[in-house]
Amino acid sequence: MRARDLCEALDLPILPKHTEGIRSKLKRLVVRGVLAEPEPGLFTQPRT
Numbered sequence: 001m002r003a004r005d006l007c008e009a010l011d012l013p014i015l016p017k018h019t020e021g022i023r024s025k026l027k028r029l030v031v032r033g034v035l036a037e038p039e040p041g042l043f044t045q046p047r048t
Helices: 003-009 016-031
Strands: 036-039 042-044
Touching: 003 016, 016 036, 016 042
Parallel strands: none
Antiparallel strands: 036 042
């Protein structure tokens, strides 16, 4: 899922301030191991 898709799912306006905020939160979750980023900008659950 991309940051823009997540904004749409959360009913947030598709504005750069919202998508960049979501993207930074997703990046933090990647660092913590909660999510994986198989390619730039695409976030998924990590494979177990």
